[in-house]
Amino acid sequence: IVVTCGSTEAMMASLTSVINPGDKVVIFSPFYENYGADTILSGAEPIYVPLVPPDFCFDKEALENAFKQGAKAMILCNPSNPCGKVFTREELEFIAELAIQYDAYVVTDEVYEHIVYAPHKHIYLNTLPGMRERTIVCNSLSKTYSITGWRLGYVIACPRIIDRVKKVHDFLTVGASAPLQIAAVTGLEFDDDYYKELQEHYTHMKEIFVGGLRKLGYRLTEPQGSYFVMVDVSEFGVKDDYKFCEWMIKNVGVAAVPGSSFFREKVDNLVRFHFAKKDETLKEALKRLSTLREKALAAKNVDWK
Numbered sequence: 001i002v003v004t005c006g007s008t009e010a011m012m013a014s015l016t017s018v019i020n021p022g023d024k025v026v027i028f029s030p031f032y033e034n035y036g037a038d039t040i041l042s043g044a045e046p047i048y049v050p051l052v053p054p055d056f057c058f059d060k061e062a063l064e065n066a067f068k069q070g071a072k073a074m075i076l077c078n079p080s081n082p083c084g085k086v087f088t089r090e091e092l093e094f095i096a097e098l099a100i101q102y103d104a105y106v107v108t109d110e111v112y113e114h115i116v117y118a119p120h121k122h123i124y125l126n127t128l129p130g131m132r133e134r135t136i137v138c139n140s141l142s143k144t145y146s147i148t149g150w151r152l153g154y155v156i157a158c159p160r161i162i163d164r165v166k167k168v169h170d171f172l173t174v175g176a177s178a179p180l181q182i183a184a185v186t187g188l189e190f191d192d193d194y195y196k197e198l199q200e201h202y203t204h205m206k207e208i209f210v211g212g213l214r215k216l217g218y219r220l221t222e223p224q225g226s227y228f229v230m231v232d233v234s235e236f237g238v239k240d241d242y243k244f245c246e247w248m249i250k251n252v253g254v255a256a257v258p259g260s261s262f263f264r265e266k267v268d269n270l271v272r273f274h275f276a277k278k279d280e281t282l283k284e285a286l287k288r289l290s291t292l293r294e295k296a297l298a299a300k301n302v303d304w305k
């Protein structure tokens, strides 16, 4: 294990430890923005494989074709930001099979490991047969202990790889802040009740916000994990999701991230909300969003239609 400056540095240190210039890296799309940039900064070329909305499943053949192109590694965000997908055992077994068959590493980003909604369960890829040696886990204390600004992350990998990650990490940042590491030990010593309460707390927020959006009749993909929800806004005739999100901030008073910022493919009918907020904030957001449909359908001369 190596403690890093957030899971973002964990990812960069991991990729640069196993990637050589010219290598290829498989990334599911939609993806957390850093993966494409980190891959390119490591000198590699990303190969994107779609997770297809609304259920964000992948085509097995498309994934195998990506590995067949000589991929040295794959990046897997599980549970996924932005789409809230929690990969099933069967999906993970398929990814593991490909990684073994094509002799590739899988760099996982598991920062939402403890924010998973029943009946879904987070399965650690490195626990599958043959995967301990080829999985590099990037994780963070940000989400689990609600310290997103602290930028404390870590990498778990087998000794052969972690020795390399240590060297890269030393040259990238020297070390994560020592006083913060000491403070974070308090969180690491929490017992199981803490993680149970965390799940209950996020389930409560999800029920308020996602349940509220459903009641308002919005089309969405139920998140299985993380605190994000992707909402389909095609009913309003959205052609430019960036401009739509700007318009929504000004005219409805609620912010969302344009879905297209996460996709490699052309997808402009989705927006991503996050619901890690106080009850009253979520309720106020829903109140405002109850006016969205009427305002969006009536909107004339807007630059997003």
Ligand SMILES: Cc1ncc(COP(=O)(O)O)c(C=O)c1O
Binding pocket: 005, 006, 007, 008, 009, 032, 077, 080, 081, 109, 111, 139, 140, 141, 142, 148, 149, 151, 152, 153
């Ligand atoms: C998928 C994912 N990975 C990494 C991070 C960054 O985590 P950290 O705070 O450890 O830098 C985030 C936070 O937004 C995230 O959503």
